[in-house]
Amino acid sequence: MISARDITKTFNAGKPNEFTAVSEVTLAIDFHRVTILKGPSGSGKTTLLGIVGCMSRPTSGRIFLGEREITSLPERFLTDIRRRTFGFIFQQFNLIKGLTVLDNVMTPAYPTSERFPSLRKRALETLALFNLEHKADAKVEWLSGGEAQRTAIARSLINNPSIIIADEPTAHLDTKLSHEFMAIMRRLKGEGKTIILSSHDPIVYDSDLADSVVEMRDGRIVSSGPRP
Amino acid sequence: MRDALERQRHILDFTIASLLRRKGKNGSLLAVYTLIIFILASVLFFTHALKREATEVLRETPEIIVQRTMTGRYQPIPLAYADRIRDIRGVITVQPRLWGYYYDGNFLANYTLVVPREDPPEPGKIDIGSGISRIREAYPGDIIGFTGHDGKPRNFSIRKILSDESQLISADLILISEADYRDFSGISADQATDLVLRVRNPKEYTTIAEKITRLLPDSRPIVRTEILRTYDAVFSWRSGLVIVIFSAAALAFVIFAWDKATGLSAEERREIGILKAVGWETSDVLQMKFWEGSAISLTAFLLGMILAYAHVFFASSFLFAPVLKGWSTLYPQFRLVPYVNFGHVAAIFFLTVVPYTVTTIVPSWRAATIDPDAVMR
Numbered sequence: 001m002i003s004a005r006d007i008t009k010t011f012n013a014g015k016p017n018e019f020t021a022v023s024e025v026t027l028a029i030d031f032h033r034v035t036i037l038k039g040p041s042g043s044g045k046t047t048l049l050g051i052v053g054c055m056s057r058p059t060s061g062r063i064f065l066g067e068r069e070i071t072s073l074p075e076r077f078l079t080d081i082r083r084r085t086f087g088f089i090f091q092q093f094n095l096i097k098g099l100t101v102l103d104n105v106m107t108p109a110y111p112t113s114e115r116f117p118s119l120r121k122r123a124l125e126t127l128a129l130f131n132l133e134h135k136a137d138a139k140v141e142w143l144s145g146g147e148a149q150r151t152a153i154a155r156s157l158i159n160n161p162s163i164i165i166a167d168e169p170t171a172h173l174d175t176k177l178s179h180e181f182m183a184i185m186r187r188l189k190g191e192g193k194t195i196i197l198s199s200h201d202p203i204v205y206d207s208d209l210a211d212s213v214v215e216m217r218d219g220r221i222v223s224s225g226p227r228p
Numbered sequence: 229m230r231d232a233l234e235r236q237r238h239i240l241d242f243t244i245a246s247l248l249r250r251k252g253k254n255g256s257l258l259a260v261y262t263l264i265i266f267i268l269a270s271v272l273f274f275t276h277a278l279k280r281e282a283t284e285v286l287r288e289t290p291e292i293i294v295q296r297t298m299t300g301r302y303q304p305i306p307l308a309y310a311d312r313i314r315d316i317r318g319v320i321t322v323q324p325r326l327w328g329y330y331y332d333g334n335f336l337a338n339y340t341l342v343v344p345r346e347d348p349p350e351p352g353k354i355d356i357g358s359g360i361s362r363i364r365e366a367y368p369g370d371i372i373g374f375t376g377h378d379g380k381p382r383n384f385s386i387r388k389i390l391s392d393e394s395q396l397i398s399a400d401l402i403l404i405s406e407a408d409y410r411d412f413s414g415i416s417a418d419q420a421t422d423l424v425l426r427v428r429n430p431k432e433y434t435t436i437a438e439k440i441t442r443l444l445p446d447s448r449p450i451v452r453t454e455i456l457r458t459y460d461a462v463f464s465w466r467s468g469l470v471i472v473i474f475s476a477a478a479l480a481f482v483i484f485a486w487d488k489a490t491g492l493s494a495e496e497r498r499e500i501g502i503l504k505a506v507g508w509e510t511s512d513v514l515q516m517k518f519w520e521g522s523a524i525s526l527t528a529f530l531l532g533m534i535l536a537y538a539h540v541f542f543a544s545s546f547l548f549a550p551v552l553k554g555w556s557t558l559y560p561q562f563r564l565v566p567y568v569n570f571g572h573v574a575a576i577f578f579l580t581v582v583p584y585t586v587t588t589i590v591p592s593w594r595a596a597t598i599d600p601d602a603v604m605r
Contacts (some may be wrong), residue, residue: 050601055505057599076509082600083507094502097495098249103242108506110238113231119238159507 002029002052002163002194007061009047021047022058023219029196030211031162034189037198038205039216045198046091046167048216052196053165054082083108087156089166093148095140095155101127102136105155112159126154130184146177153184163194170201178203185209239512243519246499258528264478265532265580266539270547272572273540280567282459290424292433293450294440304419309444313423316439318432324420326409330374330402335363341402343409351405354384359399361389377414384408482583492591500592504600513596514589521588525581533573541566 009022022044029035029052037045050056051063054070062071070081087108095104105123127133130150135143140151149169156164164185170178178201185195186209197204205213214224247254294313296305310322326343339360349355356366366372366386373383390398410417427436437449492500500513539545 047601050599053601055599055601079504079507079509082505088505090505094498094505096499096502099245103245107242107503108508110242111235111508111512112238113234115234116237116241155506 001031001064001066003027003064004048004052005062005064007048007051007058007063009044009051009056010059013059021219022051025061025219025221027214027221027224029194031194032189032192033211034185034195034197034209035212035214036205036210037196037214037216038200040200042218043216044219045216047219049165049167049196049198053086053088053163054078055088083111083159085161085163087159087161087164089149089152089156089164089169091168091171093152093172095148095151097139097141099140100137101132101140101143101151104140104151105158108155109158123154123158126157127151130154145172145174146180149173149177149181150184153181157188161193163196164188166195166197168199168201169197170199170204175203182207182209236515239516240519243516243523246516247520247523254524258524258531261524261528261580261584262531262535265529265576266535268478268576268580269533269536269573270539270545272576273536273568274545276569276572277540277567279460283456289452289455291427291430291452292425292437292440293455294423294425294444295448295450296422296444296446297448298446303446304415305422305447307418307420309447310420310423312443313425313440316436316443318428318436320426320428323424325422325424326406326413326415327421328409328413332374337363337400339400339402341404341409341412343406344403348405349387349403351407352385353387353405354408355388355390355401355403356386357390357398357401360402374412376412382408382412486587492595497595500595501598501600504596510593510596514593517589517592518585521585522581525584529577529581533576537566537568
């Protein structure tokens with residue numbers, strides 16, 4: 001279980017533009033389940049995902065990954081946890097332009113010491129899961145929206161993480177591609193992955209895939225529980 | 229150990245792929261960087277090799293030269309002075325020399341006329357340097373005319389063209405017989421241009437010079453070390469002049485490199501954020517930037533050095549030889565003996581490669597220490 005206890009995140013503290021994105025949030029996310037953070041833009045979903053995924057630290061409060069308290073870990077350890085435990089799918093995909101699909105997928109594994117032939121083989125196998133093996137040598141800027149999304153998913157899986165975090169994954173997809181994305185998530189859930197999605201798209205939060213839906217507004221949780 | 233190497237290899241692979249993506253930016257940076265290294269290295273190679281060559285040639289310079297002066301101005305020296313100087317203890321030989329300059333108004337060039345001690349041409353014949361041969365298109369057997377001191381023309385037959393071995397000295401040289409020189413210049417039979425002395429003990433140069441001044445108050449002895457010092461100063465001054473000019477170019481490069489290296493574009497910042505978000509440590513990002521800076525600066529350094537070496541030692545320094553060599557229109561066309569001072573190479577390396585590499589890391593370090601969640605917003 002991932003536990004967030006009394007999490008508050010304030011940006012630009014002490015400055016005139018001080019802004020609290022997340023305020024006193026307490027949350028429990030079960031492993032091997034799909035949790036959806038729902039709420040309008042600016043409700044604090046992305047900030048909370050970033051904190052849960054070890055991308056940033058809360059201003060106050062604590063995060064537990066299983067039994068381990070991770071909030072106070074040094075940067076190096078946080079990076080290591082982020083690389084091994086989490087796979088991120090960003091709203092803007094955040095693929096690195098100019099590099100090939102294969103290079104993008106392998107990038108998260110570069111700081112590991114895995115031998116190149118083995119890494120390449122795994123990356124190609126991961127691409128094959130999403131029918132992208134024929135695009136391995138294509139530059140990412142040549143991809144369609146759906147292909148870019150699938151490349152981003154393949155990249156998030158290259159280090160075989162146990163938790164997938166996706167921030168507004170369907171924001172740039174049409175209805176058909178959004179359903180395709182949810183189908184992939186279903187497959188990953190079936191493989192035992194923990195999935196945390198943030199979205200204000202009904203295709204996502206009304207999906208029968210969701211085990212738990214957390215609704216946020218103005219940086220606070222207004223409701224949480226199993227999908228109604 | 230192997231793991232660390234594999235990790236470095238991954239980062240290096242990524243760096244190369246990353247560099248190749250920005251061909252325009254990195255290509256122009258590399259071109260300007262290479263140009264500056266090329267210029268700096270060319271100046272250093274050239275001036276150093278030239279000074280070395282000049283020192284080698286001037287090693288044959290007489291130990292003491294005695295001129296005659298009248299109120300500080302040069303005058304021909306009477307041959308009788310030679311006999312009096314020969315009597316000074318420590319002087320082995322005293323030889324009178326005949327030499328002078330001739331300005332060729334038609335070709336706007338200065339020639340140096342010398343009566344050689346060994347193998348002088350017969351009267352009516354001269355040997356000329358390759359520079360004169362080139363400018364006047366004159367070859368052995370041709371007749372060449374000059375205007376004498378009395379305004380009357382004199383014709384000479386060319387015996388030979390002087391060899392190219394020491395063009396620095398001989399490009400503008402005319403070797404002429406004593407009789408022809410006296411007739412041409414108007415110098416009387418009992419006078420010479422100056423006297424050259426050989427002295428037994430180098431430690432006595434100064435003492436003998438003082439004795440000559442006491443014995444012949446209107447004479448001016450010049451010791452060889454003074455000549456070498458003067459040449460050294462002239463070459464240093466000229467190379468200094470060029471270095472000052474190119475310092476401006478170097479400064480422009482520093483501004484250019486600083487701008488390119490320190491000003492991370494929004495795209496680069498975003499990429500650093502992505503790399504951190506997907507699991508790269510700050511140190512991984514810095515290593516990547518270090519490899520990137522090193523790849524550009526080392527490539528530019530090697531290219532610049534190779535081009536400078538080829539320019540100076542194989543292409544006769546065609547770009548700035550006119551500034552550094554001579555003052556006549558008869559620039560020597562000679563190839564310097566390749567000689568590289570590793571102190572200079574190291575100086576260029578530490579003044580260019582090291583600062584550039586550091587300037588690429590500093591802004592990346594600032595960018596790499598921000599939270600990776602910035603890319604999510």
